Amino acid sequence: MPYILNTNLQTEEMLRELGLSSWEELFHHLPPQIKIKGNLNLPCGLSEHSLREVMEDIGSKNIPxxxxxxxxxxxxxxxxxPSALEHIVSRCEFYTSYTPYQPECSQGVLQALYEYQTYICLLTGMDVTNASLYDGASALGEAVLMSLRLQNNRNKVLVAYSVHPEYRRVLATYIGGGDFSLQIVPFTSQGFIDLEFLENNLDGNSSCFVLQSPNFFGLIEDLDKVSAILKDRGVLFILVTNPLSLAMLKEPYKLGVDIICGDGQVLGGNLNLGGPTFGFLATKSEYLRQLPGRIVGRTIDIVGNSCFCLTLQTREQHIKREKATSNICSNQSLNAISASIYLSLLGxxxxxxxxxxxxxxxxxxxxxxxxxxxxxxxxxxxxxxxxxxxxxxxxxxxxxxxxxxxxxxxxxxxxxxxxxxxxxxxxxxxxxxxxxxxxxxxxxxxx
Amino acid sequence: MDKRLIFEKSDDSKDNKLVNPPDIPLNSPESIIPKELLREDLPLPSLGELDVVRHYTNLSKLNFSVDTNFYPLGSCTMKYNPKVNEDIAKLKTFTHLHPYQPESYIQGALKVIYELEKLLCVLTGMARFSFQPPAGASGEFTGMMIIRAYHKLRKEKRYKVIIPDSSHGTNPATASMCGYKTVVVPSTKEGLVDIDNLRKLVDEETSAMMLTNPNTLGLFEERILDISEIVHSRGALLYYDGANFNALLGITKPSLMGFDVIHLNLHKTFSTPHGSGGPGSAGVGVKEELKEFLPVPLVDIKNGRYYLNYKLKNSIGKVKSFYGNFNVLVKAYAYILRLGEEGLKRVSKHSVLNANYLREKLKDTYKLASPNRCMHELVLSCIWQKEKGVKAGDIAKRLIDFGIHPPTMYFPLIVKEALMIEPTETESKSTLDYFIQIMKQINDEVNFSPENFKNYPLTTPVRRVDETYAARFPDIRWKKAGV
The missing domain is CATH 3.90.1150.10 (Aspartate Aminotransferase, domain 1)
Structure with a gap:
């Protein structure tokens, strides 16, 4: 039987240990009205060989x-x-393990994620980040929710029209659960953000402004001009960026950005029809406790050795429940580790x-x-x-x-x-x- | 082992020559981009390829994983991840597809999504699925936003969501994200939803109830039809957190239990690997009357051609860019094809048998959290051991010394000193017997030398980790000395 190790004999023995004579008795306590009677008419199982043939045939209907x-x-x-990337990230100890809840037997993942967090901070110039989010668009959703929590008396979000349309659509869903308004800020005939419009539409109710740079049209925006406008009015500056662009572009932190987010697919990720990739979100240390998601920290063990563990978990859903900073549980760890490997190989x-x-x-x-x-x-x-x-x-x-x-x-x-x-x-x-x-x-x- | 971070192994002279320079004259960025927008320094390390390979290979060896260790982490369904699915998902014809490629060039990919949806509809009785959510919690968010949109369209103001006190933490966190107030329904002493209490809590202001079945104690909510009747009688909807669906494949369907909106974790029930915490994937399924609320696009077929359908009247929009974690869907689809109907039924039977076998063999050594028969997982309470000064967490740490990944600890919250154990169907009797033997041995150690438990584990790369220190003095990134 594929993926079932117990033989019929062992199964019977185990049932006997439970004092049962048949499978049916194992499910005896389920109400009879809800039990499936007869067959579902799903297909029969395939041998591994046939499965490969079937899937290769389906694959052949795509043109890579x-x-x-x-x-x-x-x-x-x-x-x-790079070739080495796929080899490393295919190590079973990485891809068949769970979120590293038990640090003593998860130091590999934890250190890799600590290094990932460092890489994101080095690229963006920011102080702190988490151990990844789902993708760039949902990271933007989380960044805006974070801003709304930080400024809970303000409920207006301004977003550049030149932010990726998919991101804007996801953002609208993310803030759809609250009493928030979304205002679009147009671009000029040159494709850059309309600074005048932005300035005229900020008010005491504005929580944050979302800009993308390089924007959806690929253009590199004047971040310093934007931050100058926002600073005076206490509006948080959220930047969506392509992390690879930061190999040469100035660290957004130095240009007055408060929260930076984006998609990490460019860092060694396959195309995968758009997923899985991973999202990143980095910010200043003063906002650390409002970060969503997992965070890895360095600590010590009982004999004083340096080591790593998940930390600041009192922000998270499994502890804080309805008061958590986000509902996120699984993130995209393997993709984040993959990005670290990519950055390490490229150097x-x-x-x-x-x-x-x-x-x-x-x-x-x-x-x-x-x-x-x-x-x-x-x-x-x-x-x-x-x-x-x-x-x-x-x-x-x-x-x-x-x-x-x-x-x-x-x-x-x-x-x-x-x-x-x-x-x-x-x-x-x-x-x-x-x-x-x-x-x-x-x-x-x-x- | 060399314990330095990758940043501390850097050697500035390395160039792995991984990419080609283009055959055109190169201009510097300054020729186009103002200097004030360019960075002065890129403080990344430089390493040779072998340095990098060795660094990460050595890191991987510090980890437990399904392939190397028994990993009975409750509610996480750490079953074997078949290798053939990995190979299939790595085919260029699946990995090298751009989301904006014209539909005619991704017909195979769209077929995978379409067919997977059909199979899950049969297994669950739901009318349609979206695979856009990349994880369980994202699936919950999607499902609850659908419920919100449904009530809104009917111009009903409902602001409460009922959640059992045994629920996953993601449930109340999701309800908050969707703008709802969480109302907690207590459990009976057996660990099931308290029906009389539920009846009092559900009213015309209730939007939905979120429920896991089997619940987090591993128990089947036997009065599920009463729950469904109570919730629906006041116009509220019933949401299924399908994290524990592994127990029910081919046994029952969420539709038969009265659920309106559900999510299934493909990285649990359908065997796609957890990747140290992701990527996952959640299929969100809805009943016929909620189809139009699903995220866009769905995959439909017309004249034998698959296409991305964005025309959903009341769609909640999008929760992730593009079409979800597509590569994970390929693996889940391959898994279902491989097992077929009989194989899927076998999954649930064996997962329930394995858990009950552990329950039977351990019930005299550790206190059971509930007298009821369990489904795919069981919860033990280490209160007998606690009386001797050994906590559930200490027992969990001791298991590591025997090569066993600890169960989920201190959850569900309603069970004192809880260990939540999910063996999954892919473990053999021999492994289960080893686990039983070790759990009994550990109990003997509790009786004879409880004082030793604070020191465990002894055999790991690092000893007991001080998590309080980490939270008190956050160090969440490396910094160059002196910076």
């Missing part, structure tokens, strides 16, 4: 991204994943190279598109690795390019009616100049 010349990004990016110089190569390739694509008469570039070139371009009949063009195994980017007109015929395209270090040239040649041919 490597078979395309792809420029898709918009929150999930196809960076190179300081490797990560900078990934940044620099992605940046240069994206800008090369930008320049090549700029040379095409049929293309216009609505926003400027202050972007990291993705940007928006515009072309008549964008959706049709994308479809035709896809048939030639080129995924040129994401059509964003559905999310932003004013950006009709706009395409968001990204480059990672995996691209080659020839991939970009191929895209350009095909656009020329098709238009």
């Amino acid at each position: 991204i490597d078979e395309f010349n792809s420029f898709l990004g918009a929150g999930i990016y196809d960076h190179y994943v 300081k110089d490797g990560l900078k190279k990934v940044w620099l190569y992605s940046f240069n390739l994206a800008h090369y694509l930008y320049q090549r598109l700029k040379d095409l008469e049929c293309v216009s570039l609505p926003f400027g070139e202050r972007f990291f690795n993705e940007f928006v371009w515009q072309i008549e009949g964008a959706n049709r063009l994308l479809n035709r390019l896809a048939k030639k195994k080129i995924l040129a980017g994401l059509s964003i007109g559905n999310y932003y009616p004013q950006l009709k015929n706009c395409i968001l395209s990204a480059c990672t270090e995996k691209k080659k100049a020839s991939d970009i040239d191929e895209l350009i040649e095909n656009i020329k041919k098709l238009v």
Whole structure:
């Protein structure tokens, strides 16, 4: 029997020990009205060999991204994943263990997560972080709830329109349980946040402002200008960011950000159709006790050895129940550990190279598109690795390019009616100049 | 073992040459980005590949896991995670899919989601499922927001959620997140919902009751139909926390018990690994009349093509970006196909048998939390041992010395000195007998040398960890000396 070790003989013996003569008696105390009678008509089980064949066949109905010349990004990016990463993270001691409740037999996971927390703090410049959240969008939801707890007399949340549409949608659900209002702050014709609008719409009821940088259009915002506006009015600055962008961009802490969050898929994660990835959330030490989720701390054992354990658990649901800072229990530990391994393998110089190569390739694509008469570039070139371009009949063009195994980017007109015929395209270090040239040649041919 | 942190092993000269420079002239970031927006220093370590591999491999060896140790952590269903599912989920045709790829190129992935939904509908009797929530607590949040939206649409003002005192902590925390006030219903001395009390608590201001069945004492709520009748008679809905569904596959269905909204933890019942605390996945199922409230998108089929359906009239929106933890769904789907109907029924039978076997063999040594027969897990109360000065936590720590991961401790909260033990169906009688022998041996030690228990465990990489110290002096990240 797959995955059941007890033989019929042993099973009978165990039933006998319980004074039972049949399986039915084991469930005798369930009300008869609710018991399933007869069969459910689910399929029969498969041998391991057949299962593999069935699943490989289903898989063959997908076309993996490597078979395309792809420029898709918009929150999930196809960076190179080092071989050693998959090997390490596939160690059974990591992937078949539970949340490290028992520190004496979980030091491996605990230290790996402590190092993860350090990595996030080093990248963001922040003081404190937790041991991961579900993904970037839900991390934003938690960041905003955290802000609303910190300022419980204020219930208005302002969000930049240039924050990822999926994130804004998740945020709306997260704050849907309370009496909170959400106001959208538009972007300028250059794609940057409209500072004037922001300034005019802040009031004594405003709890926080959410900005993304690089924003959904890839543009790098002037965070210091935003924080200058917010500081005067006691409004918390929440930033959504791409953690890889921080290999070169200034630590958001130094630019006045209060809470930073985002998605860690870029740090060695597979695409996985968008999940699992992991979310991170970092902040200043003064807000430590309002952090949601697990936190790993360094401590000592009874003989004074340095060691690690889950800490500050009095914020959490299993202790505080209805008064907890969040309901989160399982997070995305394995993905967080995976990101630490990625950062360790790449190292300081490797990560900078990934940044620099992605940046240069994206800008090369930008320049090549700029040379095409049929293309216009609505926003400027202050972007990291993705940007928006515009072309008549964008959706049709994308479809035709896809048939030639080129995924040129994401059509964003559905999310932003004013950006009709706009395409968001990204480059990672995996691209080659020839991939970009191929895209350009095909656009020329098709238009 | 070298106990330094990875940051303390750094050597500035390492470059593992993992990526190619592009074949174009490189510009520096300063050419485009104002200097004040660029960082001066990236204080990350540099290590050789072997250094990194060895660091993490050695860390992994400090851990207990299902593959290395018996792990009877109650309510967590630490069953074996079949290797074939891992291999399947690692196929490029599943991992290398971008969420914005056109639907025509992800037909296989959409089929997995669609078919998994159909199978879970059969197993639970629910009408539809969403797999967007990435964990159980997120599933609860999704389910309770659906209930909130349902009442709101009917213009009913209901602000209370009833939760048993034995519930998982996530239940009341979720109710708060959804803007509800938690009302606690006490348990009887047998550990079941106190029906008379429940009848008094449920009223027209009650939105829902959240219930786990089997409950956290491992007991089946035998009066579930009375509970359902009481809750529904006042217009409230019944929410099923499916954390313990492993006991009921093919035995009963949440729909037969009267539940309106449910979540199932795929990383428990459906064998996907826990990954040191995630990624998980929760399927949220609803009855027919609540379908339109589910998160978007759902996967539907038209003319033989699967597509992402965003057109749900009353959708609560989204709780996670894209389509949930897709890669986890692949494993859960493969698991169900592998076991089939008979195999799934066998899961529940053996999980209940294994737990009752432990209960029978340990009942004279440790006090049972309830006189009733248990389902897939049992709760012991170490109060007899406490009288001799040894607490449940001390016993848990001693188990580690025998290579056994401790059960869930001090939970449920209504049982003093609780140890909550869930062996799962994948453990053999031989392992259970070893556990029984060790539990009895530990009780002997309690009788003869209770004073030793404060020192346990003795054989672990570190000794008893001071968690109070950690909370009093939070050190949650490394800092370079002198910074």
